[in-house]
Amino acid sequence: MHRKRIIAVLLLIIATIITIATAFKTGINPPAVNVAGSFGAILFLLATAKILDVKDDLFYCGVIFVYLASPIGSVLDLYRRFGPYDKIIHFISGILLASLGMLVISKLLKRAEMFFENKRAYLFSQVVFAFFFSSACAGIWEIFEFTADKLAGGGMQRGMLDTLTDMIAGNSGALLYCFIFVIMIYAGRLDKK
Template sequence: MQKQDTGKKLTVSLIVLALTVLAAIITRLTGLETTSAKLIGSFAAVFLLTGVVWRFPFRFYCMAFGFEVLAAVLGSALNLYHYLGFYDKFVHYTSGIVLAEGGLILIHALAGRRHTPAEPLLCRLFSMFFAIAGAGIWEIYEFTADNLLGINMQGDNTNTMGDIISGTLGALTWFGIHTLMHKRQQEKQ
């Protein structure tokens, strides 16, 4: 990691931490429906995410924290999941994009270890399917948590399938954008 990235990453983490503090203040001042557990979880997510994605490229670091703001700060702490009917689908759509980017980092790391060039189309396909699998795994997590803890994160089958479809659409969007970017690079050469 470059030294300049350290400062940038710390700045991103501190901005998201400040947004989380702001969300906590807003919930207390306005009486928005939320819970202490959601607020604590939002704070914990900032520290956990900083540790988990610190070694990743800055672009992915920003994407991961952007997703954290959407999911934890706005979605959970400010409870936009409750107040905006489409918000859950939007967050799942965004997760498809972020997971696909993570899949690209993973496939390039694996190819680099084997000292083999990575075929661009296969990398994009792997990344897309990695994100789609991530959407399915997340729904398995929600199902398991619902049954073990007696909560209702998942909702019904329509919600579950809508979430998976939203994540898949995000992955397809990522695939389309990266395919166009690759095509433009090829045309320049």
């Protein structure tokens, strides 16, 4: 791992510890599962970045996202204290997951790219995959929330309306990412001749 990434992860760990200490000092007293989940999210980020060979910009966005989603959202209980916070996080996750989906499909089709006669059709197929990858991940996340709540007695799921609006927020983020990508295709910024 590069030195800058190591520093970013160390800062994330330190910020997480400070956030946890602050939560207990201010009387929020987060459940142990939320505290453990914050560190689990860091490990998941590291594993994903390693397996998929994620570029620096996406990695650093992931570091910020993990901090906002786990220590800030779960440990400081911002998901419940600030109503729109959950939807904001799901919107951002849609953007990041679409970006990750783009990385996945680019790696899968790296050798096939030379066989595409129409470069724009190739890029549009990537956009479609990125959107559906993000959408599938949002669905899998909601299944995880449901399962974790049932097994561990958590409070991540707050009913069908919450689940559907979470998925709509994530899909909206993915649509924004895809819309920007399509604009870049038409502007010629992504055509590699």
